[in-house]
Amino acid sequence: MVSDRLPQSFYLGEDVVFLAKALLGNVLVTEFNGQRSAGRIVETEAYRGPDDRACHAFNNRRTPRTEVMFGPGGHAYVYLCYGIHHLFNIVTGPEDAAHAVLIRGVEPLDNLALMLERRHLTKPAPPLTAGPGALAQALGIRTIHSGLPLFAPESPIWLEDRGLTPSPESIVAGTRVGVEPAGACALRPWRFSIKGSPWVSRAKGAPTP
DNA sequence: AAGAGGATGAACT
DNA sequence: GTTCATCCTCTTG
Numbered sequence: 001m002v003s004d005r006l007p008q009s010f011y012l013g014e015d016v017v018f019l020a021k022a023l024l025g026n027v028l029v030t031e032f033n034g035q036r037s038a039g040r041i042v043e044t045e046a047y048r049g050p051d052d053r054a055c056h057a058f059n060n061r062r063t064p065r066t067e068v069m070f071g072p073g074g075h076a077y078v079y080l081c082y083g084i085h086h087l088f089n090i091v092t093g094p095e096d097a098a099h100a101v102l103i104r105g106v107e108p109l110d111n112l113a114l115m116l117e118r119r120h121l122t123k124p125a126p127p128l129t130a131g132p133g134a135l136a137q138a139l140g141i142r143t144i145h146s147g148l149p150l151f152a153p154e155s156p157i158w159l160e161d162r163g164l165t166p167s168p169e170s171i172v173a174g175t176r177v178g179v180e181p182a183g184a185c186a187l188r189p190w191r192f193s194i195k196g197s198p199w200v201s202r203a204k205g206a207p208t209p
Numbered sequence: 210a211a212g213a214g215g216a217t218g219a220a221c222t
Numbered sequence: 223g224t225t226c227a228t229c230c231t232c233t234t235g
Contacts, residue, residue: 045216054216065231083228085217102216133217143230178216203217204223 003027003160008151010159011073011092016099019092020046021192023101025165027109028088030139030157037114037139039106039129040164042197045176046190047089049098054179054186057098068147069098076157078136078146085133088141090150090159104177104191106135107199115139131201170195177203 006026013019021044029038049057049069056079057066068077069091077089077100089100106129108115115138119128129135136142141157150158173189193200 047216056216063232079216080228080230081215082217082226083215083230087216089216104216127218131218176216201217 003162005151005153005155005158006161008072008074008149011090011151012094013073014093014097016048016092016097016101017046017190019099020044020101020190021171023090023103023159024171024192024194027160027162027164028103028106028135028139028157029110029160030141032140032156035114035140036111037108038110038160039108039115039135039139039199040162041103041105042107043103043105043130043191043193043200045102045104045192047100047102048190049100052185052188054176055098055100057100060096060098066098069100070096073097073099074149074151076141076145076148076150078141078143080143081133086136086142087132088136088139102132103135104132104203105130105193105197105200106139107197108138126198126202130199131203134201166194177201 047055049055057069072095073092075091079087089102091100093099108129119138129138172193172195174191176191179186
């Protein structure tokens with residue numbers, strides 16, 4: 001079966017919280033220099049530009065870095081955190097909405113060997129792809145990929161629906177990680193994961209079931 | 210022109 | 223549980 005790339009229309013919905021849930025179970029694929037690797041999305045977080053203090057585009061603040069979030073949905077927003085980690089987000093919503101979904105955890109599917117090599121690890125355990133910085137490194141995603149259209153046929157990064165979408169009752173909602181200073185916004189249950197998956201991040205402050 | 214700090218992860222005690 | 227690596231971006235002078 002040939003899996004097609006998710007079309008741009010998938011990303012254009014106004015409700016970024018809904019889309020963060022809808023992204024669970026879809027497969028994130030990268031192919032650089034003919035080398036493909038992929039993982040199933042098991043953890044996401046929604047960031048809503050205009051009214052979310054935790055979002056880089058809060059209050060519709062435009063900077064060169066956040067400009068891509070103000071474009072139409074379906075583009076990559078990759079940001080360097082702590083000078084080390086490349087965090088992969090998917091821009092959602094219509095133009096000027098400034099919403100994005102952070103991918104926080106994936107279950108490795110294709111080309112484990114390449115992912116292990118990129119992470120300098122030897123066995124497929126959660127440290128490989130559980131956590132936003134970890135999965136970006138495993139899939140070879142870096143800040144230079146920010147702005148890529150995920151729906152375009154020639155893009156080296158895209159999403160596929162391989163029929164692995166979780167049932168609604170197996171989706172867990174929680175508070176987001178690392179957004180303490182955002183005050184009341186930190187209480188919003190905008191972090192979503194697939195219940196029981198070992199590939200969900202164990203970040204500080206995250207619920208541990 | 211300069212400095213603080215960040216949507217983290219790994220290696221420590 | 224704590225510490226710290228490490229660099230880009232944004233704010234301030």
